[in-house]
Amino acid sequence: MKKIITLSLTVAIIILLLGSVTGFGQVLDEEGWQELFGEQEEYVAENQFGPGAEAFEAELKVFLQAYAPREEKSTDPFKPPQYAWTVEEDYEGMHESVELDIAESGAIEGNYRTWLTTVLTGGKAPEIVWSQEYWCNQNYGPQGLIVDLKPFLELPNPYIKEGIPGREKWKDSFPENALNAMAAPGGEQYMLPGAAVVAPIYYNKDIFEEAGVTPPETWSDLISVSKKIEEAGYLPVAFAGSELTHMNWLFRSATYQVMRDLHEELDIADQPGFITPKEKVIGIEKGLIDPTSDRYKSVWPMMKEWSQYFGDFMGRDLDEAFRLFITGDAAMVWHGSWMIKQIIHDEQRDFDWGGFHFPLITKEENEYASGKIGLVGGPNGAFKYAIPQATKEQGILREAVDFMMFLYAPQNAGPMMVEHGGFIPIIEGVELPEDMADLYESLEPKGEEYEWEQLNFINPGALSLSAQLEDLFVKTWQQYIGGQMPLDQAMMNLKRNQERAAQKMKDQENWDLDEYLN
């Protein structure tokens, strides 16, 4: 009897050990498989993901946006991204029955969001597609058009090498605060982050020297610097007033500094340390995020004060603003780190340049100033992708997820991001060349007053609750700054629509917020 028991135990231990050694062979049991892939994909017991994946067949269309490859043209100031072709070749080499079609740069013409909405609705989107996370979180996710990738993050990623975080559990490949920053209000992960982005204010060192100024450190400095540059005969700031980007960044940066003190009062529901959409809705219902409050209103006259140095900016778009800077007509332009390569190589630039971050608003300048600067930027750089729900219906979700695992593996994602140079890789295990590491280090803010608003309190004005609210903000901002609408009316407009957006989100997510409101 003793012998039988010993033998059985030995066999059981051996089976368990074998199971752990061949752990990548089977990661999902039949129930788990059914939950993720439904009936559209027949259960495979072994080798579900990775190089030896079984019963693996698909044609995958992939759109990589900033990392989409193309041939170099004679007019290119620098070599365009091409590493995706290497990734394509390597993956197809591993999976003979999978055909990849990586769309080239410029393949999507016209308004990208309109195109994406149309193809997702029609079930014709590429199997791996680029999007903005707030489009996914606000629209595509709730509409059931894209896949929640959260369950897959719990699986191992067989493409990540031994010893690098993410191999045992894919989730470990990503900084937790980066995943949180991109998560939907209900916790879904419709997109995976891969890179961080910074948005410094680039400046013309020659103009600054001529005007006798240095990069500003406080809000008053910024106004004074702008004034002196104008007196020296230059356009101080190339601001794009016809589209969301600049007014959004300015509003977020200024509002962060005056709303930061409310962080603790707002951070009461979930994801400690990070103000989630749910907490913003609670904040709106409690009257903490209130456009008609003195705190919220206080930054608007400040923005208007700076706008006098923007020139004739209402009809100006981001491209035009950048052109004014690069040709030496404007002293400053606010832009993203993705423009660094362009600035370095642009033939029209004949001046020395640098970058500084949005300055501090002091208590003397605004009574609500918190002493903290919330920098625009964070873990939502361009390397971020989603998978349409149609892949599940077509029975190729597993193949799409598998390619996503391959794409995000540091030995693939890293070279793609390094080649592009505009966004800072945040995936664990990516190695950066020394000059790139130095450049990013120079843009990294130093000083305890700096925080990444995306990791703490992105969009403190709660504009991102809905696309409609964001558009209304653009119109309201233009009308107020343009002198067409008084401040109180502008704030009342925002408040009304903010409350509507909050209610809609509450209904959509089925939140019961009574415990937080009483």
Add this chain to the structure above:
Amino acid sequence: MQELLKELHKKKHYYLFLIPAFIFLIVFNYYPAGNALYHSFFAWDGVSYEKFIGFENYINMLSDPALIQSTKNLFILWIGRLLTWTIFPLIAASLIFNLKSEKAQYFYRVIFLVPMVVPQIVRILLWQFMYSEHGPINQFLTVIGLEHLARGWLGSFEYALYAIIGVGFPWIVGLNFLIILAGLMNINQSVIEAAYVDGATTFRRFFAIDLPLIMGQIKLVIILTTINVIKGFQLILILTDGGPGYTTTVPGLVMYHNAFNYSMMGYACAVGTILFIVLFILTYINRRFIKTQ
């Protein structure tokens, strides 16, 4: 009824040939329109969420600041377009019609029609450049000593809408020009000769004879222009996206934003339905009250 059935049976082959055309018409024209009307009574995101709300979409339109402003803008745009897209093609067509040389007539006709083959997006982007801060219009104003008039035209609260009307200067709209010219060329030569014999000048002849005889064409041009103005928003979407503020927003753009950016497809359908009704009424008024000979 029996006679009708007999007749149908006799000519069944003709009707059979018409069936594909009818199917296409129903599937691609009438069904989408009917579907839009149906969904205008729903809160619908265009994909999955659908809830019957009765006339709520229509009631909300009455208090939508974007739609209220866009209606005012549309009226100004409509008047501007009617004047520019009717008068200038009429002038161009009349001038060509009165040329003695046929070769010259042909030459100028081609010159005025060549822009039609240029894709619309190219024309729009060209005008975006024209109106830009350092564009040709501002540069020209600077050169002639009117630098104080130079501005960001598309970003101006006062001038953006008029800048939109200005797009396409000198407004010799190809199709309108062709329709009017065809009407002029259809005028019986004996009528024109009789007018000259009676001592009428070209100018007098134009107002007394040409214009009344091409009223049908003018009416058509007015209808087509009205349809174009009420339905169209692509130009505004690319040039200003309705801004600054709501200065250049039109109802078509409101419909587009609600459908594709806000996932409020039901509301967009309601706006579309109202636009259709307005267009229908205007077309009826045009046909009823502008007399033709």
